[in-house]
Amino acid sequence: MQKQIAQSKHWLDKVVDGILKWQEKNNIVQLHVDDMKTPSGRVHTGALRGVLLHDLVAQVLRERGVIAESTYVFNDMDPMDGLPSYLEESVFAEHMGKPLYKIPKPDLEKCGIDLSRVSVEELEDLKNAKNFAEIYAFDFIHAFRSLGCSQEIVWSHELYESGKMDELIRLALNSVEPMRKIYQDVAKYQLPENWYPFQVICPVCGKLGTTLVTDWDGKEVTFECQENKVAWAKGCGHKAKISPFGGTGKLLWKVDWPAHWTAMGVNVEGAGKDHSSAGGSRDMANAECEQVFKIPVPFNIPYEWILIRGAKMSSSKGVGTSAREFTKLFPPAVGRFLFASRNYAQVIDFDPATMAIPDLFDEYDQGARIAWGQEEGDERLARAFVLSQVAQAQQVSFLPRFRDVALWMQYPDKDLLEEFAKVKNAPLNELEQALLKERMAYAEIWLENYAPTDYQLRPRAELPEEAKNLSEQQRAFLKELQVLLDEKKDLAPADLQQQIFELSKKSIGPRPAFESIYLLLLGKKAGPRAAWLLQATALELLKSRFEEI
Numbered sequence: 001m002q003k004q005i006a007q008s009k010h011w012l013d014k015v016v017d018g019i020l021k022w023q024e025k026n027n028i029v030q031l032h033v034d035d036m037k038t039p040s041g042r043v044h045t046g047a048l049r050g051v052l053l054h055d056l057v058a059q060v061l062r063e064r065g066v067i068a069e070s071t072y073v074f075n076d077m078d079p080m081d082g083l084p085s086y087l088e089e090s091v092f093a094e095h096m097g098k099p100l101y102k103i104p105k106p107d108l109e110k111c112g113i114d115l116s117r118v119s120v121e122e123l124e125d126l127k128n129a130k131n132f133a134e135i136y137a138f139d140f141i142h143a144f145r146s147l148g149c150s151q152e153i154v155w156s157h158e159l160y161e162s163g164k165m166d167e168l169i170r171l172a173l174n175s176v177e178p179m180r181k182i183y184q185d186v187a188k189y190q191l192p193e194n195w196y197p198f199q200v201i202c203p204v205c206g207k208l209g210t211t212l213v214t215d216w217d218g219k220e221v222t223f224e225c226q227e228n229k230v231a232w233a234k235g236c237g238h239k240a241k242i243s244p245f246g247g248t249g250k251l252l253w254k255v256d257w258p259a260h261w262t263a264m265g266v267n268v269e270g271a272g273k274d275h276s277s278a279g280g281s282r283d284m285a286n287a288e289c290e291q292v293f294k295i296p297v298p299f300n301i302p303y304e305w306i307l308i309r310g311a312k313m314s315s316s317k318g319v320g321t322s323a324r325e326f327t328k329l330f331p332p333a334v335g336r337f338l339f340a341s342r343n344y345a346q347v348i349d350f351d352p353a354t355m356a357i358p359d360l361f362d363e364y365d366q367g368a369r370i371a372w373g374q375e376e377g378d379e380r381l382a383r384a385f386v387l388s389q390v391a392q393a394q395q396v397s398f399l400p401r402f403r404d405v406a407l408w409m410q411y412p413d414k415d416l417l418e419e420f421a422k423v424k425n426a427p428l429n430e431l432e433q434a435l436l437k438e439r440m441a442y443a444e445i446w447l448e449n450y451a452p453t454d455y456q457l458r459p460r461a462e463l464p465e466e467a468k469n470l471s472e473q474q475r476a477f478l479k480e481l482q483v484l485l486d487e488k489k490d491l492a493p494a495d496l497q498q499q500i501f502e503l504s505k506k507s508i509g510p511r512p513a514f515e516s517i518y519l520l521l522l523g524k525k526a527g528p529r530a531a532w533l534l535q536a537t538a539l540e541l542l543k544s545r546f547e548e549i
């Protein structure tokens, strides 16, 4: 029943067209898509952009029948060069400068990951993490796996230890002169005398960030572990010669990157715009591919940021700022849709504290209806919808609108199954009921943490500011209402509604009367039907509200 979608229209199809043309021109047999990240702490939402982009590109390549390998490298040999604010300095100060995979993992309770959002299996994984790099990498992997990303994971230190980097290390150490010229020409950077693109893990103190290689004799490098080489770590002063092979150290970042491409056979790797600026690390890496490693420069997709805003997010426990927390805001397919629907060259500016989440659901639903042939519209949305189906596309023909779910579930008198059956004009089938349930769970998160007050119809925990402006007459009415509620505790809501109406007519009139109820409980002038709202409000809360005014 899925409609044929014009593929050339979607940006991902255009990117893949470009890759295939480039593949043909460069005579490349097999495509290998890759992306990488240093796991130096809790991974932020921004890093999801690259992961999703590369996974979607690999997905479309496979759709076209092209065999595409897809990997994600964790640069776990990088040294710890800064301490995340949530980690204890007394514990980690001694590890500054060590490669991340050699640093012990922090205590789970103190690692900065919100464990309340971690499933049982995920928690097991975090418990089993062997080192600092793994615990944060695992946390990030959980986040992107939940959005359907299927990259194979590569640990950089294993690549070094396997010996697969050895010939490239030799080549790099033998190519100091051409490298010097590349640094000068591309980055306008003058390298010091005795420069070598390699750092040793000091065999005495275990640090890598503090070592400087000063010579290379074709078999061993001469190095010093300098006390004051960097501000963030102190070296031990050890000087020695060591073989640079088999994981005793690593290439410097700007050489490490193209060396990974060469060792792994990577030929498609996009870079965030911070790396893609003129004279930046991407330009350097490209020049090294051509002049040192002699491989075709991988196809680049210079992608834009994702910005996450919202005051609520940064102040309260950082909800939404870490990749894991972000992925808990929507069902997997809707989260994936956010990335599939936005062109890589466009900034994603996402503020959960606005209507961004309901708007995203609306776009997703629209994409679904176009894909199902229920509606005419932008076929790119339909294509993004199809690419977002991480599990099998659900066989439903109706999606309950998210903002209605969020609103109606706050009305104590509304039965959502009935309400949506009215909208659909037929009862919801089993899958649609399950989907409604799922949306209710995400609506709960939205209402609890982000929804603008217009959408929050539940009694507030504190006396609303707005209730302080109640008139004398309204206060008097509320006193009468309290008596009525005490007397008519067991009344059915419809009958109670009638009695409140009668009472209001005898005193200040229905409009100011009902307004006073909403101001008292919700801080706004309108709301769900008053009797249902009052009966759904906890007695304790109701009692203290009446006393407060």
Ligand SMILES: [Zn+2]
Pocket (backbone or CB within 6 Å): 202, 203, 204, 205, 206, 207, 225, 235, 236, 237, 238
């Ligand atoms: Zn040392």
